[in-house]
Amino acid sequence: MRIESLRNVRAAALCGALLLGALAPGMAHADADVETRNKQAVSQAFDRWAAGGNSFFRDILTPDVLWTIKGSGPSAGVYRGVDAFVAEAVQPFAARLSEPVRPVSKQVWADGEHVIIQWDGTGMARDGQPYRNSYAWIFRMRDGKAYEVSAYLDLPAYDDVLQRIPDPA
Template sequence: MNPKAYPTLAWCVSFAMVSALGSSAVIAGTGTGTAENHNRRVVTEAFDRWAAGGTSFFDDVLAETVVWRIEGSGPSAGVFRGRETFVKEAVLPFTSRLSTPVRPTSSTIWADGDHVIAHWEGSAVARDGRDYNNRYAWILRMQDGKAVEVTAFLDLAPYDDVLRRIPAP
């Protein structure tokens, strides 16, 4: 994504990465468009359900044909085409190594046109008893209430460490 082409989006991502987060979801944004508000609400409510113990976040938010990009240079970075492929190749290999699921502990959600930005912190416990903590910034391009493209930023070192350290079941 070219930041020059999306100055408001680039500002929101920059702001999200330096913001101090509270302990509960916050809805922010300047747009008043119906689709924009709907998209922000879809993502916010899905995060709220996930934080409360829900397990359907990806089904609730992602289109079946989503293109999910994990940015970075680690072995887990890459592009996953389709919700099923993303879950099978990125989510399940990671979550199968955890004894507790990743849960959002704080999140802030912004919307700008058809983009929703989620800046969140999550934690879990790996099967070896060690804590997993990470911070994420996800940029979701929404269409008809579902994310059709997602660009995910996270610290890949702790994520990849879990994958290296814990054998797959």
Template sequence: MMIASITRLAAVALAAAALPAAAPVVAEAPSVPSATAARNKQIVTAAFDRWAASGSNIFEELLSADVVWTIEGSGPSAGRFEGREAFVARAVRPFVSRLSTPVRPVAKRIWADGDHVIANWEGEGVARDGAPYRNSYVWIFRMRDGKAVEVTAYLDLVPYDDVLRRVPAPVGRP
């Protein structure tokens, strides 16, 4: 009986040794959300809820006039936009002008930590050529006084850029 137990223990030890080394486990006290984080999460959540329900202008509502919005990636739409108007003019309007129904969030998860809020959301709309548009997004906001002053956006740029390439802009619009 003892030999069988030792054999099983040796087998477990050998299996464990074959695994990659893990970082030491450090116990952390559960964090209590700060009042700032709770307020920022509520502001972003409410803006997303209004956008999903009525198509509100989330960019006007949530972004400070001097926001710095960065679209991460390597496609033609990636880049840094300084100011809400520059972002809307160069990134939002050209895309929205090619849609017959606007993109709206259909699912979302929102987390906050101090001045930072992360929104992970799924968006759907329809392009003017009738093709559906679906994408997954992560927007990381840095908030100040109830407005986003910095945003880093992650999304699949392939379907986004495809709409811009495939659907012509309306005459007189970008």
């Protein structure tokens, strides 16, 4: 290789390294901004729910969400779309409660496009028995809404309400 060509290759490599070095901090800053916005969107939706709101799932989920309840048992499974999830998992459970589940504590973390929320919730079943559960939900976010969710909870406590209390419908 001629010396002139070698100098051009070195100059191009140096320019590339300088450009990458100049862009990388901005990329990290952009990721931090997305994490902050996603964490804030989830936290605010939970705060509205805890204060008595009833539109949490429609507020924070995309219409085509893929919601997976992890574990084994009758309620574990995959729900495709917010309408299916609400109709098949949320409403049958909520119908068996005299007081809806409300978050009473939460911890929220964000990492890239993921928001992780660990929360405790309480409610009251129609038979007067309290319902308490602990949850960990992992949201994969896009444009401030979750489009994939992995949900972890004490499924026997959840399933107990579904089996113990008759469906009022």
